[in-house]
Amino acid sequence: MIRVSHLGVTFNPGTPLEKRALNGVDFTVEPGEFVTLIGSNGAGKSTLLGAVAGDVMASEGSIVIGETDVTRRAAARRAGLVARVFQDPLAGSCGTLSIEENLALAAARGRSRGLASALSRSRRTLFRERIAELGLGLENRLEDQMGLLSGGQRQAVSLVMATLAGCEVLLLDEHTAALDPHMAAFVLELTCRFQAELGLTTLMVTHSMRQALDAGTRTVMLHEGRIVLDVKGDERKGLGVDDLVDMFRKVRGQEIEDDALLL
Numbered sequence: 493m494i495r496v497s498h499l500g501v502t503f504n505p506g507t508p509l510e511k512r513a514l515n516g517v518d519f520t521v522e523p524g525e526f527v528t529l530i531g532s533n534g535a536g537k538s539t540l541l542g543a544v545a546g547d548v549m550a551s552e553g554s555i556v557i558g559e560t561d562v563t564r565r566a567a568a569r570r571a572g573l574v575a576r577v578f579q580d581p582l583a584g585s586c587g588t589l590s591i592e593e594n595l596a597l598a599a600a601r602g603r604s605r606g607l608a609s610a611l612s613r614s615r616r617t618l619f620r621e622r623i624a625e626l627g628l629g630l631e632n633r634l635e636d637q638m639g640l641l642s643g644g645q646r647q648a649v650s651l652v653m654a655t656l657a658g659c660e661v662l663l664l665d666e667h668t669a670a671l672d673p674h675m676a677a678f679v680l681e682l683t684c685r686f687q688a689e690l691g692l693t694t695l696m697v698t699h700s701m702r703q704a705l706d707a708g709t710r711t712v713m714l715h716e717g718r719i720v721l722d723v724k725g726d727e728r729k730g731l732g733v734d735d736l737v738d739m740f741r742k743v744r745g746q747e748i749e750d751d752a753l754l755l
């Protein structure tokens with residue numbers, strides 16, 4: 493569960509570069525709920541994910557994950573609660589380490605054990621099993637450097653890494669945006685499968701209206717740091733991509749020029 497109350501984030505306060513990125517955001521993501529988060533450029537989506545992960549500190553308000561008030565906790569002290577996959581396949585893993593070394597680091601997230609104990613024989617078996625589930629044949633390449641993988645393969649491994657240590661919350665920041673359509677569909681299908689199997693409370697930022705309606709069970713739209721739409725259930729089922737685009741148009745007061753939003 494994530495409970496965000498009256499959350500405000502102001503970058504560079506008191507300077508000419510002051511920017512109010514989040515403005516009194518209130519919402520609760522129930523345990524196991526999968527929310528897609530949309531909004532135009534600069535709406536505050538990544539800031540919201542960053543605030544939940546602890547990369548961005550709240551200027552006002554509070555953030556509770558599960559039973560824990562994490563508002564003043566640094567990112568490292570939230571690591572056992574929160575896992576994140578980024579848009580850039582290179583961002584969430586180390587290209588010069590092997591696949592299994594990356595998995596070992598991920599499995600140790602939020603704990604204080606070394607790489608050697610993290611790479612025990614039983615751990616290696618677990619890694620092989622989890623990577624085999626991807627169906628990409630990477631279980632036979634565990635000693636290959638992560639940097640040798642394609643973007644899509646790397647995002648698939650990043651998803652395994654994100655879910656390996658056990659976490660309360662999964663944050664996905666346009667994690668399929670840099671992939672070709674086929675790989676993007678594969679990684680999204682994988683995401684939905686892992687989310688359902690592990691019952692993870694999930695927030696996924698996307699620029700694709702199609703993804704926003706097809707994945708998860710609830711869609712939230714941010715605009716200028718505020719929630720302007722929050723739909724689930726029958727109301728969401730009744731929405732099409734055209735309806736979302738219309739809503740976008742209304743809140744932005746202008747036409748959408750980016751065709752990617754319609755996909």
Ligand SMILES: Nc1ncnc2c1ncn2[C@@H]1O[C@H](COP(=O)(O)OP(=O)(O)OP(=O)(O)O)[C@@H](O)[C@H]1O
Pocket residue numbers: 503504511512513531532533534535536537538539540
């Ligand atoms: N570290 C920072 N310092 C100053 N301003 C920032 C910082 N991070 C974000 N901003 C500003 O805060 C606003 C919200 O940014 P954010 O990245 O959250 O938007 P977004 O909805 O994720 O946009 P996009 O879809 O373009 O990624 C933007 O105006 C952005 O320029």
